[in-house]
Amino acid sequence: MVPDPLFKSDVEAARRDLLAWWRRDGLALCVTAPRTKPILGFPAPPPVGLDERWLSPSYRVAQQLHHMAATFYGGVALPIFSTDIGPGSLGLLMGGVGHIDDVTVWYDPSIADADLDRPLALDPSCTWWERHFAHLRAGLEANRGRYLVGMPDLIENLDTLAQLRGNEEVLFDMADRPDWVERSIEAINERWFEAFEAMQPFVDDGAGGNAWGAFAIWGPGRTAKVQCDLACALSPSAFRRFVQPALADQCRRLDYSLFHLDGTNALPQLDNLLSIEHLDAIEWTPQSGRPGGGSPEWYDLYRRIKAGGKAVQVVGATVDEVEPLIDAVGPEGLYIMTWARDEEQARCLLDRCGRPEA
Numbered sequence: 001m002v003p004d005p006l007f008k009s010d011v012e013a014a015r016r017d018l019l020a021w022w023r024r025d026g027l028a029l030c031v032t033a034p035r036t037k038p039i040l041g042f043p044a045p046p047p048v049g050l051d052e053r054w055l056s057p058s059y060r061v062a063q064q065l066h067h068m069a070a071t072f073y074g075g076v077a078l079p080i081f082s083t084d085i086g087p088g089s090l091g092l093l094m095g096g097v098g099h100i101d102d103v104t105v106w107y108d109p110s111i112a113d114a115d116l117d118r119p120l121a122l123d124p125s126c127t128w129w130e131r132h133f134a135h136l137r138a139g140l141e142a143n144r145g146r147y148l149v150g151m152p153d154l155i156e157n158l159d160t161l162a163q164l165r166g167n168e169e170v171l172f173d174m175a176d177r178p179d180w181v182e183r184s185i186e187a188i189n190e191r192w193f194e195a196f197e198a199m200q201p202f203v204d205d206g207a208g209g210n211a212w213g214a215f216a217i218w219g220p221g222r223t224a225k226v227q228c229d230l231a232c233a234l235s236p237s238a239f240r241r242f243v244q245p246a247l248a249d250q251c252r253r254l255d256y257s258l259f260h261l262d263g264t265n266a267l268p269q270l271d272n273l274l275s276i277e278h279l280d281a282i283e284w285t286p287q288s289g290r291p292g293g294g295s296p297e298w299y300d301l302y303r304r305i306k307a308g309g310k311a312v313q314v315v316g317a318t319v320d321e322v323e324p325l326i327d328a329v330g331p332e333g334l335y336i337m338t339w340a341r342d343e344e345q346a347r348c349l350l351d352r353c354g355r356p357e358a
Helices: 011-022 049-056 057-069 127-141 157-165 167-178 179-201 229-233 236-253 264-274 296-307 320-327 343-352
Strands: 027-034 070-073 096-100 103-109 147-151 210-212 217-219 223-227 255-261 282-284 313-315 335-338
Touching: 011 027, 011 217, 027 223, 027 320, 049 096, 049 147, 057 070, 057 127, 070 343, 096 296, 127 147, 127 179, 147 167, 147 179, 157 167, 157 223, 157 236, 167 179, 167 229, 167 313, 179 210, 179 236, 217 223, 217 255, 223 236, 229 264, 236 255, 236 282, 255 320, 264 282, 264 296, 282 296, 296 313, 296 320, 296 335, 313 320, 320 335, 320 343
Parallel strands: 027 335, 147 210, 223 255, 255 282, 282 313, 313 335
Antiparallel strands: 027 070, 096 103, 210 217
């Protein structure tokens, strides 16, 4: 796993801490910062247009190598080459329509009422399929053991059905044609595994594991971030009927899984999530306007997740919030993602938390 330490000085220590975190045995502290002395030989690419920024493999390689060379990766932070084309690109691989924006990709519904009987299948002949694999190939070819190639942020389950059908439309479908929704979610999750398996050779760490760029996770087997953002519009009983069966099956078929819990309107689903045996960890993202992930407001939530037998990931914690959070919640099964103003501040935090970086 990343045998060349050019961008990350102690990969094996990060690997040990991540394994302990997945097993709810230890702390995973992910700290990034601007490197005091950027590694030479990786200049910033010249400015390009919007399409090229998203879709040019050569630009993505140059831009990400430049970023890695300028970044200090402390604790469990690992250099991961991003192959994302927006959030939730599985729908694009199934005939969806995407529009590139400055910071994301927007999707237009592509399943009209007349298309409800259309099989939900991957389309390897589509442009988006080639674009994804062009990024995967470019990331792998430029790697030379210096980083991990991340799995694209595919997204599954009801979120992808809503991407293809439309949010409001799929919510009405749950009342008007619930059997179709259930069949569609099952088909989407099969397509998710087909896409994962097709991409796995490009992201394999050399020992059967892989990284997932979204939320900076790595595991020694098939590892993924899973989610259902539309859960914020569902009752717990609707979640149990439509989302949970496929989600539980997905987690069972993965070796390591992290659920992205997004916003306070999704919190009523927490008991459902805690009941999924093979779900390993839950990440919490407070919505805009609420305190960040390191705030004491969320300590009880993190305790509840850990008491439910899951590891927890905290995102958006400030450096000053890290140690009080560890003291309040306990280090076992706790992953904290933070950033420092400079490498010195990052190293000081790691030292104080007993995780000195080489």
